[in-house]
Amino acid sequence: MSREQRGPNEKLGAVLALAGISNAGLARRVNDLGAQRGLTLRYDKTSVARWVSKGMVPQGAAPHLIAAAIGQKLGRPVPLQEIGLADADPAPEVGLAFPRDVGAAVRSATELYRLDLAGRRAGSGGIWQSLAGSFAVSAYATPASRWLITPADASVARAANTAEGADSGESSSAPLKVGHSDVQKLREAAEDARRWDSKYGGGDWRSSMVPECLRVEAAPLLLGSYSDEVGRALFGASAELTRLAGWMAFDTGQQEAAQRYYIQALRLARAAADVPLGGYVLASMSLQATYRGFGDEGVDLAQAALERNRGLATARTMSFFRLVEARAHARAGDAQAAGASLKAAEGWLERARDGDNDPSWLGFYSYDRFAADAAECYRDLKAPRQVRRFTEQALSRPTEEYVRSHGLRLVVSAVAELESGNLDAACEQGVRAVEVAGRISSARTTEYVKDLLHRLEPYGDEPRVVELRERARPLLMAPA
Structure with missing residues (x-):
């Protein structure tokens, strides 16, 4: 109509x-x-x-x-x-703003929380409302530049009032007085979500509770009253959860929603005065841009993460940021720059010590993750020998905790075997990858499997390829 x-x-x-x-x-x-x-x-x-x-x-x-x-x-x-369609149904710009003012930043984040990942306003039975704008890497330019210029707000203390809570749509008769125990609950929720996401993928029902946690738990706290000290911690915990919501949306193929969550997570990290966390959000933005084919922009975002963290972040954190930079250089086709970034990432990782004060959100990162991403760099650079070498190292770690990562590594290994002329080995790794992919809910993993099958099309009549295709059929036919 x-x-x-x-x-x-x-x-x-x-x-x-x-x-x-x-x-x-x-x-x-x-x-x-x-x-x-x-x-x-x-x-x-x-x-x-x-x-x-x-x-x-x-x-x-x-x-x-x-x-x-x-x-x-x-x-x-x-x-x-x-x-000329400004009087159409509202909401497509929700989550894209990176306000200079802290109060406006709270409003921007909480408005996004009131929209679920499908783009339908929570509690509404009305028509589909939009997070439908296409992913545009240019939307990251203003957030990244403002964060680089001012990575921390002067003060975030807040004295809320009842009218403000009513305007926000919250039903509470009086604004909350936020304490450290409230913040700790959000941090525990983030830790639980990270664990489930790694093991079952961003589409698992437990992981999908993160947007609900943001709406029901984080939003009322952000709209409450708090001191500067408590507020910094609250913004940090909310930024972690918001970045996780973005990562899960990214993993399930909801790129537009992921972009909005990432932008708000970066703004919240600035309010928290947590520069390493802001760098982690920028690294997540970089990985998304790189995955979407914007290698040059991915380099810019990774370097923005690095620039503000010199002398601040731990060695392990700096290693991860350099690794993300290498991924973007490789996607952009710059083998020399990718090699230099990988060398720097490995050097930082060698300097890391168990007693370092690494952030909790970096618990996934160790040498096997470095090796896995290095393999993907060399896959993009079409260097199968290097892919095989690093993939063997990446697959050497037990995988019970990081099931999705294991599935992705198996696909990368299969591609390396295929490009080395080992069809049987490629199909064998492909079968293992399909088995893992069937246990999780991850559109990204499914896309990796599709890419492998596409590469195998010239060998379509080979029995092993036919078997792999049949094994993958239920995965590819599953609803997104």
């Missing part, structure tokens, strides 16, 4: 011309984006002509999908105002 504006939508027509998208092309892009989100749309060139020439405003998710489709072509976010 649509409703009519007054006269033609000249803004939409102008932006379509700027992007070089035809009416039929826009309709096709909008339908495809809708299908990715479980929506069945049947727009055609006539529909688009009505939007432009008669000013018709499509209902539901369509305006946000139009903005996302045009944004993909232009390579930047496109707000509804720019295409």
